[in-house]
Amino acid sequence: MSTTATLDDARDTKRVFVSSRLGSLLAVAPLGVWTVNHVWDNLAAFQGPEAWQRAVTEHPHPVAHGVTLAVVLLPLVLHTIWGIGRLRSTAPNNTRYGFFANFRYLLQRVSAVGVLFFLGAHMWLAMLKPRLLEGHAEPFADIAHEMHHHGPTLIVYVLGTLGVAYHLANGIGTFAMGWGLAASRKSIRTIERLSIAFFLVLLAMSWAVLYAMWRAGA
Numbered sequence: 001m002s003t004t005a006t007l008d009d010a011r012d013t014k015r016v017f018v019s020s021r022l023g024s025l026l027a028v029a030p031l032g033v034w035t036v037n038h039v040w041d042n043l044a045a046f047q048g049p050e051a052w053q054r055a056v057t058e059h060p061h062p063v064a065h066g067v068t069l070a071v072v073l074l075p076l077v078l079h080t081i082w083g084i085g086r087l088r089s090t091a092p093n094n095t096r097y098g099f100f101a102n103f104r105y106l107l108q109r110v111s112a113v114g115v116l117f118f119l120g121a122h123m124w125l126a127m128l129k130p131r132l133l134e135g136h137a138e139p140f141a142d143i144a145h146e147m148h149h150h151g152p153t154l155i156v157y158v159l160g161t162l163g164v165a166y167h168l169a170n171g172i173g174t175f176a177m178g179w180g181l182a183a184s185r186k187s188i189r190t191i192e193r194l195s196i197a198f199f200l201v202l203l204a205m206s207w208a209v210l211y212a213m214w215r216a217g218a
């Protein structure tokens with residue numbers, strides 16, 4: 001093999017390594033951190049319409065809103081491109097890995113596709129459509145009304161938030177292993193337990209928000 005070909009191979013390996021690390025890192029911070037914060041803000045639904053709108057849809061300054069969007073949307077786009085690349089090379093292997101680990105690997109990818117469709121619908125219906133077509137942010141009364149009176153909306157949110165909670169919780173586990181934060185058998189078990197706990201907490205928070213909206217929309 002020529003020296004040029006070897007150098008090209010080394011550059012390719014470095015490029016793949018850097019993009020893989022970047023796709024993985026952006027998913028946890030800022031994307032994962034923002035996701036948890038967003039669900040937390042939505043819990044203001046228990047305190048009524050004004051509190052929810054203040055916490056979720058109002059921003060102190062348009063520049064602050066723009067910066068937040070860039071800090072969240074750019075990593076989301078980059079992670080999605082990285083994730084779609086990973087999906088194309090998906091190869092579940094029942095013989096090489098234990099059944100449960102293999103099942104989680106598969107679920108991570110199935111949830112990725114679900115999250116992709118859910119986020120597309122959620123961002124259009126709750127963020128872009130009201131602002132672009134109606135000239136204002138989503139009012140609490142509208143989303144609460146939809147949640148109570150439109151079955152498909154409720155089902156999409158119940159399943160979509162389930163997918164996000166699983167994808168992020170299991171992703172934090174694979175992230176910790178991929179970055180060498182959990183290497184021994186004991187630390188891997190600890191990470192697995194923490195990621196299950198994280199899944200249950202995030203899911204409980206998300207479904208609590210949906211319940212508060214459903215109740216308010218009656």
Ligand code: HEM
Nearest residue numbers: 024027028031032080083084086087112116171172174175
């Ligand atoms: C709220 C949005 C999302 C968050 C917070 C998120 C978070 C994560 C995290 C933390 C990981 C683990 C990274 C690692 O193992 O190092 C991950 C993996 C993955 N994500 Fe996402 N993700 C989101 C949306 C998406 C979307 C829209 C796709 C598009 C298809 C996607 C596709 C994937 C795939 C395929 C993996 C597995 C990669 C692998 O293990 O090889 N994710 N995600």
